[in-house]
Every structure is written in structure tokens, then in C-alpha cells.
Amino acid sequence: MDPKLCILCRGTKYLCGLSYCPVFIKSRMRIDIPKDLDGSSPPSVFVGRIGYPKISVFASSPPIKGNTSVYENPKEWIKMNLDDFLSLRLSMARGGDRFHVNEAKNPSKLLEDIKVLSLSPNPAEIEMKFKYEPKNVIFDEDHPPLGPSAPVEKIRLGTLPPPEKTVEKVFEDKDLKSSEGIMYLYKSGIDVERISRILSVGNIGIKRKLVPTRWSITAVDKIISDNLVNEIKKYETIDKVEVYVREFNKNLFVAILIPNKWSFEWGEAWFPGSTWNKFGNKVGIEVDNEGYFGRKDYPEIGGCYYASRIGVSEFLLSRKKQATAILWREIYSGFNLPIGVWFVRENVRELFKTKPMVFDSVDDALLSLKLRSGLGSWIKRSFIKRESIERWLR
Structure with a gap:
């Protein structure tokens, strides 16, 4: 690529032919995250898959306070250019630890905090004390880009807004199948992405296991669309x-x-x-x-x-x-x-x-x-x- 293109473009015209500016993104991937983060989680959680059945579970937050809901809102992402979207996602730091998938039933204090965070309908104040500086961003075909991560010594949540009654019902009902809970939330107007996060940390269903995020996303899309397809089969076909x-x-x-x-x-x-x-x-x-x-x-x-x-x-x-x-x-x-x-x-x-x-x-x-x-x-x-x-x- 001709280096003169960057001088002429300066991240505004995409003369290189890419759908984003690599100079901007490279600089944003090097964002400094403090070892003690004080921010507002959108809320955001992430469950990895490497090492299954003992996997990494994270809470995520940008190092800012206020209304950060846009950091986890696909309906807003679709309105953005890729530079702005990537800037948002890569600026969120992930803090957590490794847990066995069955620990969702009887979680430690750290895992319990992450599980509770996923239920929040609005941004929640969070403090994370990392063991070392968060590193390594992740791009994946299934889940949105992820900012740097590190194990935490502790997580402290501020006062959380109570979840909706529909979310609370699914969380409390240990006899409700995962598929039934997912459809109940969807029909109640809960966003698909949020349902997948709630599922991933073991807050839905009878077995209550941790589910890697990439699996939970596909599971929710499949379960919901299966149900919708069964419904549309009852109707007449289109005319043209x-x-x-x-x-x-x-x-x-x-x-x-x-x-x-x-x-x-x-x-x-x-x-x-x-x-x-x-x-x-x-x-x-x-x-x-x-x-x-x-x-x-x-x-x-x-x-x-x-x-x-x-x-x-x-x-x-x-x-x-x-x-x-x-x-x-x-x-x-x-x-x-x-x-x-x-x-x-x-x-x-x-x-x-x-x-x-x-x-x-x-x-x-x-x-x-x-x-x-x-x-x-x-x-x-x-x-x-x-x-x-x-x-x-x-």
C-alpha cells in the first residue's frame, strides 16, 4: 500500500480500501487500562471456551462512568462506522478468573458478582483490581470484539438497578428449562444479545452451567428462530x-x-x-x-x-x-x-x-x-x- 494514502486520508476517506482505519485501530488496541479500574459496566460479561470445562469468566467495563449501555447495544452498533464501533469494544477491560462450568450452581463471591451483574437492565458501577495490566484483545466470528483482559484480585459492584420481573422470574425458577426461559425473556421484550449473556453465566435453566459466550449466542439464536419458524408455518404463504x-x-x-x-x-x-x-x-x-x-x-x-x-x-x-x-x-x-x-x-x-x-x-x-x-x-x-x-x- 502506498504510504502517501494515509497522509491524504488521515482516517477519513478510507483510501486504502478497508472498511476501517488500521492506524486508528492499532492505536486504540494499545489503550492503557489502569490496574485499578473504576467504571460503569454496560453491563457486560464474557465466558471463554478454552480449557473447557474449566473456563475463563469475565466482567467487562470501560474506564469511564455514566451511561455506557451503547457498549453492549447492537442496535446502536449498526448505526456506527467500524472505527467507532471497534473503539468502543476494544476500550472495555475484562476482569475475572477461571471456573469449572458446574460452579455456576454454587458460585464463589467473585462468580456470584459476575452472575448478578448480567441481570442488570442498566449500566452498573464496578471496581476491578487487576493482578496485572490487562492485555490482548480478541476478534472472533461469533462474538463482538473484546478488549484486554487480566485476572482480578477482586471485583466490587455498586448499587445495582433491580432486574425486570421477567428476568427475575427466570433467574429464580430452577425448574424452568433453558429453552422455555429463553423464549419467555424474548417474548417479554428482552434483547437477544442480553439473553445470551444471562444464559452464558448460568442464570437460566435447570442445570445452571456456565456456557461459553460463542455457544450461548448461537444457542439463543437457534432456540428463538426454531420457535418463530414453528409459528410462521401456521400461516399462508406470501402472494408474490x-x-x-x-x-x-x-x-x-x-x-x-x-x-x-x-x-x-x-x-x-x-x-x-x-x-x-x-x-x-x-x-x-x-x-x-x-x-x-x-x-x-x-x-x-x-x-x-x-x-x-x-x-x-x-x-x-x-x-x-x-x-x-x-x-x-x-x-x-x-x-x-x-x-x-x-x-x-x-x-x-x-x-x-x-x-x-x-x-x-x-x-x-x-x-x-x-x-x-x-x-x-x-x-x-x-x-x-x-x-x-x-x-x-x-
Whole structure:
């Protein structure tokens, strides 16, 4: 890359072709976190997976006080540019220790504080005394970026706002299954990300175990979308073929809804220079799907499958309709950091807020798409087209 580009750009024009400024992010990754942190947690907790069943459990907070809820709010993140989003996430320090997953039932004082913190509906004052300076940020395909971490000598919470009655009910009811508790919270208006945090620290269900965050995120997306899909199967199909398009931050999201019984496809096309195709020289397309009766195995494409599925099932249920849903995503050069499946979930939700193009045939709908990877490449990889698209093209 020509170094003169940075001089001309200064982090404002993205002349390098990336979706963020690497100079800004590198400087923010070196943020100094004091050994004694005094701040307001959004609230935020994180459960690792390395070393399972003995895993790391953290409380997280930026070194500032006040309303920090935006640090854990995907609905606000989706409005930001990547620089601002990464700056927020990487400035939160994580403090905690290692615990066996079964310790969630009879937690130590430290783990109990982290569990209680996850229940709070609003930012909570927190003090963390680290054993050494927090280090190492983390980027992951499932969960949002994480700031530096260190073991703590102690955590002290300020006065916490009481949880909502719905959250308290699920926490207190030890005979309520995890899936039932998750749906109860969701139907009560609790955000999906928050439900996954409450689940991760063992605050939902009968067994009450710690659940690694990346697992809890996918579990919540799957359980909720499973229930929503069962609901939409009760309704009539849509009348016309509908196409939705959203381009955002070097990503293209496309949805094709076909008048047919429920089935679902999620596909991703990673262009050279994107996150999972940094060193390739051609577009890599991966697709996964399910028929009317769902699937029994975990999709190879990962947690983004269920993150997108919850978005489309929410939309169809709001209309009291069912459809065959084909969702494709193209990721272009310059979008080269993994930032979590929230990005897919929220973009799909935003996708269905746009005005659709309506067609009488799938053929016309497909021809309307402007896909950089080429329509033919998608058709070759699509599973559902064998059952739905070809039927419509006869």
C-alpha cells in the first residue's frame, strides 16, 4: 500500500480500501487500562471456551462512568462506522478468573458478582483490581470484539438497578428449562444479545452451567428462530416473489422470498481481501440450507446461519406469513476483521425494513439482482433453487 494514502486520508476517506482505519485501530488496541479500574459496566460479561470445562469468566467495563449501555447495544452498533464501533469494544477491560462450568450452581463471591451483574437492565458501577495490566484483545466470528483482559484480585459492584420481573422470574425458577426461559425473556421484550449473556453465566435453566459466550449466542439464536419458524408455518404463504437488498460497510445483503412453504438458505460469498479470504484470488462461496422440517446437524457455515434465520423469521411472523427464504451475503475486499454474528443479525433485520421489489416470477426476481460474484455462481451453489427456483422457472 502506498504510504502517501494515509497522509491524504488521515482516517477519513478510507483510501486504502478497508472498511476501517488500521492506524486508528492499532492505536486504540494499545489503550492503557489502569490496574485499578473504576467504571460503569454496560453491563457486560464474557465466558471463554478454552480449557473447557474449566473456563475463563469475565466482567467487562470501560474506564469511564455514566451511561455506557451503547457498549453492549447492537442496535446502536449498526448505526456506527467500524472505527467507532471497534473503539468502543476494544476500550472495555475484562476482569475475572477461571471456573469449572458446574460452579455456576454454587458460585464463589467473585462468580456470584459476575452472575448478578448480567441481570442488570442498566449500566452498573464496578471496581476491578487487576493482578496485572490487562492485555490482548480478541476478534472472533461469533462474538463482538473484546478488549484486554487480566485476572482480578477482586471485583466490587455498586448499587445495582433491580432486574425486570421477567428476568427475575427466570433467574429464580430452577425448574424452568433453558429453552422455555429463553423464549419467555424474548417474548417479554428482552434483547437477544442480553439473553445470551444471562444464559452464558448460568442464570437460566435447570442445570445452571456456565456456557461459553460463542455457544450461548448461537444457542439463543437457534432456540428463538426454531420457535418463530414453528409459528410462521401456521400461516399462508406470501402472494408474490419479493426481493430485498441492503448494501452496508462493504457488505451486500440480499433476500429473495418465494411464495412457497417454509424453507431457508443462507449463503456467503467472500471476495479476495475479505476476512476469510485474505490470501485467495477468487471468490469463495459457501451455502447452507434447511427444508420445511428443519435440520438436525449444525450448519457448516457457522453461527451466522442462525443469526440470519432469526431476522427473516421475525419478519415473516410480523406479517403472519410464511415463505421460502433465500438470503445471500457478499463480503467485499476491505472488510477483513471478524466482528461477530450480531453484524449479520442486525443487518438482516435492517434489510427487511427496506422497500421490496415485487415480481411475478423468480426468473424476473433473479435478473433484478446486481451481484458482483455473478448470478450463475450463486445458482450453482444454491440448494433451495433445486426445489423452488427450478419449479418457478418451468
